[in-house]
Amino acid sequence: MPTESEIILCAAVACICLFRKRIRFLSAVFLGIVIIGFHGHTYQNAVTEIDSRLSPLSITLVSVKRGGEHQSTRVIATVEGLPSRYRIRLNWKDTLAPPHMGQSWQVVAKTKPPHDLSNPGGFNYRRYLLSNNIVASGYVTSATLRHDREHRESFVTSNLRTVKYALEQHSSSALMLAMALGDRSEMTPQLWQTLANTGTAHLMAISGLHLGILFTLVVFVLRGLVSVGRYLGWIRYARPTVFVWWLALAVCAVYTVVTGMAVPTVRALLFAGVVTTMLQLHIRIRPFRLVLLVAAALLIIAPNMAYSTSFWLSFSAVNAVFVGIWVSQSCGWRRWRALVCVQCAVVVCLLPIQLGVFGQQSLLAPLINLVAIPWISLSILPMIFAGAVLSLFLPIIGYWCFFAADWQLDMLMVGLTYMGALEWQILYSDVIGAWMLFCVGLLVVMSMMVSKAHTIGAMVLLVAVLGGQYFRNFQTAFTVEFIDVGQGQSVLVREGFDVVLYDVGAAFKSGFNMADQAVIPYLRNIGVSTIDSLILSHSDNDHAGSEAHLRKVYPVAERWQSWPSSDSGKLCKPPLTIATERLHGYFLSPSVIGDSDNDNSCVLKIESSDTQVLLTGDISRKQEKNLMQQWPREVLEADVMSVPHHGSGTSSSVSFIQRVNPQIAVVSSGHRNRWRFPRAEVSRRYQNHAVELLNTAQLGLVKLQWNEDRWNSEGYCDLTWPVWYRCADPMQDHD
Numbered sequence: 001m002p003t004e005s006e007i008i009l010c011a012a013v014a015c016i017c018l019f020r021k022r023i024r025f026l027s028a029v030f031l032g033i034v035i036i037g038f039h040g041h042t043y044q045n046a047v048t049e050i051d052s053r054l055s056p057l058s059i060t061l062v063s064v065k066r067g068g069e070h071q072s073t074r075v076i077a078t079v080e081g082l083p084s085r086y087r088i089r090l091n092w093k094d095t096l097a098p099p100h101m102g103q104s105w106q107v108v109a110k111t112k113p114p115h116d117l118s119n120p121g122g123f124n125y126r127r128y129l130l131s132n133n134i135v136a137s138g139y140v141t142s143a144t145l146r147h148d149r150e151h152r153e154s155f156v157t158s159n160l161r162t163v164k165y166a167l168e169q170h171s172s173s174a175l176m177l178a179m180a181l182g183d184r185s186e187m188t189p190q191l192w193q194t195l196a197n198t199g200t201a202h203l204m205a206i207s208g209l210h211l212g213i214l215f216t217l218v219v220f221v222l223r224g225l226v227s228v229g230r231y232l233g234w235i236r237y238a239r240p241t242v243f244v245w246w247l248a249l250a251v252c253a254v255y256t257v258v259t260g261m262a263v264p265t266v267r268a269l270l271f272a273g274v275v276t277t278m279l280q281l282h283i284r285i286r287p288f289r290l291v292l293l294v295a296a297a298l299l300i301i302a303p304n305m306a307y308s309t310s311f312w313l314s315f316s317a318v319n320a321v322f323v324g325i326w327v328s329q330s331c332g333w334r335r336w337r338a339l340v341c342v343q344c345a346v347v348v349c350l351l352p353i354q355l356g357v358f359g360q361q362s363l364l365a366p367l368i369n370l371v372a373i374p375w376i377s378l379s380i381l382p383m384i385f386a387g388a389v390l391s392l393f394l395p396i397i398g399y400w401c402f403f404a405a406d407w408q409l410d411m412l413m414v415g416l417t418y419m420g421a422l423e424w425q426i427l428y429s430d431v432i433g434a435w436m437l438f439c440v441g442l443l444v445v446m447s448m449m450v451s452k453a454h455t456i457g458a459m460v461l462l463v464a465v466l467g468g469q470y471f472r473n474f475q476t477a478f479t480v481e482f483i484d485v486g487q488g489q490s491v492l493v494r495e496g497f498d499v500v501l502y503d504v505g506a507a508f509k510s511g512f513n514m515a516d517q518a519v520i521p522y523l524r525n526i527g528v529s530t531i532d533s534l535i536l537s538h539s540d541n542d543h544a545g546s547e548a549h550l551r552k553v554y555p556v557a558e559r560w561q562s563w564p565s566s567d568s569g570k571l572c573k574p575p576l577t578i579a580t581e582r583l584h585g586y587f588l589s590p591s592v593i594g595d596s597d598n599d600n601s602c603v604l605k606i607e608s609s610d611t612q613v614l615l616t617g618d619i620s621r622k623q624e625k626n627l628m629q630q631w632p633r634e635v636l637e638a639d640v641m642s643v644p645h646h647g648s649g650t651s652s653s654v655s656f657i658q659r660v661n662p663q664i665a666v667v668s669s670g671h672r673n674r675w676r677f678p679r680a681e682v683s684r685r686y687q688n689h690a691v692e693l694l695n696t697a698q699l700g701l702v703k704l705q706w707n708e709d710r711w712n713s714e715g716y717c718d719l720t721w722p723v724w725y726r727c728a729d730p731m732q733d734h735d
Helices: 004-018 025-052 125-131 150-167 173-181 189-198 208-232 240-258 263-280 287-301 303-307 309-330 336-358 365-393 395-420 431-449 452-471 514-525 547-553 621-630 654-660 680-688
Strands: 057-065 073-079 087-092 103-112 134-148 360-362 426-428 475-482 491-496 498-502 531-536 556-561 577-579 584-589 603-608 611-615 640-642 664-667 692-695 702-707 710-714
Touching: 004 025, 025 103, 025 134, 025 287, 025 303, 057 087, 087 103, 125 134, 125 303, 125 309, 150 173, 150 365, 150 395, 173 365, 173 395, 189 360, 189 395, 208 240, 208 263, 208 365, 240 263, 263 287, 263 309, 287 303, 287 309, 309 336, 336 365, 360 365, 365 395, 514 547, 531 547, 584 621, 621 654, 654 680, 664 702, 680 692
Parallel strands: 087 134, 498 531, 531 556, 611 640, 640 664, 664 692
Antiparallel strands: 057 073, 057 103, 073 087, 103 134, 360 426, 475 491, 475 702, 491 498, 577 584, 584 603, 603 611, 702 710
């Protein structure tokens, strides 16, 4: 990110370019740098300020989302003393008084600056927070109501409650609440998975599509009323259409505010406003230029939208629609052919983006959306909107509107559930695979448009691209990767095509788990398709909790664990070994199953080439002493070791560090974890013995690679393109 002096310099250059006709376009470039740079600095200042504040905080609630089963209520709030555009995101415990939008509270809260799991291929949570101007997240421990503005909003609040109650009487209430009010708290993980597997999740959240349908419905109704008024002589104004368009826009604006001002809805509202203004002023503008104009206006008003994935997806989709219309008009296609052309254009344009961002794409999604979009747009959504309005005045008619929408959604979900269960139609990929797929498509198109010689060249390149996709899982060097799973552990060991995974991280009652959030996305990112050996060091949730989620996606050849069970897992007792084509490992502990789960951890030593790695689980000093008594020095010695029990003060004795004698020790710990692991005294022990200590809480994913005679270490920011909000974090080392 540019420094403050560089921002001032860019502003001066922009002013100079503005008065030079030949280079006037450069003024827009430098102005964009100024806007983004200024936004970045003010955001960082807000993060620093809120992090330095002590509780209690005075906050005003701007959004309240009730949690579903095993989920707490989440609130978005402004903080007194901070600019209102910056918010904090808090979990609100069920034991506290229920919060409502508009209330002002004084809260004691544990907050952290924006942070996420830093692994290539995973969801960029910090960018998500930045795109929504959220400068801190955390949870509330106690709260006192200061001021309640709810009485000012009682009309809106009571009507929303009435509509919500009417919707909850139907079997598809979760879907209708999400589509009508943006309330997704009733959506279950299974329902989300079905929508993701069929490529229809975008239809179940308030977006530009919903606003466009509402705008069209309001215009249609108002035009009907105008026609009746003219017929009866009540309307004599020459151009009532002007009022129709602006009144429809006002209704959409109210709907946008009531449903939480979702970013896609705000974009659609601005787009509708620009189009309405252009039509009323009889200004003609090309569609692509109109899209650029709206995008520029949005980025000037809210520069944080540049970090929103939905921003790029929605504008890419709009451009794809215009491309499809242009192609269909050029070919003379009409009606269903034009509709199919537009749908294909959207799918082709968005496929690389969706694969790169979401990691999967439904192969049947184009056909499903070809049916689902018109069905929802022309029938289901109008019924829901009509039911929402009529339930306030004519509850019986409103009920039957909801009933009709519910019946149609039930039929739609039967089909979606069936097709979502078809595994063959789900294409999994990642950023690299998405770009390779894009290159394949480009090469195929080139081969159709050029000479035979060029076709042969394109086919050679096609084979090279596909070969690269296959062999990118092949790791020539012995590699150990400590995946960032927060306060937990997951270690990936690779050489050639051999893959050993030690622990998988935690899973929680809410459905959030480290396999889906960190481990699986990273394995897909590097091209891993199977796991030769899975070792679960012990049964604690932070080490083995996500196993079931991992095994749903990845086949595991053999599974080891430290506790007896009725499934197919083997006990990791010495002298048992694991062996693949290139990797050899043997268990050093536990010889006897004791009372402590931590001391029962599978201690695994892996050897390859001329080096060794020791993975220690959560053993304490007691088990360290047993290992030193049971095994000679040459068995325990290793060049790389995992720090026992995340750096707890009850582990990593001086004698054990001396016996292992590592060059590098890696701590798997969570950012600002409540136990303050690794403890300061433990870190000093390793440093006093000249051991390089690496921490996933600071570096994200830690990759160690054996290079002939030494280990090379890299953190997340060494493996990816560095961005200012992840790799230049002033709060990174704050404790």
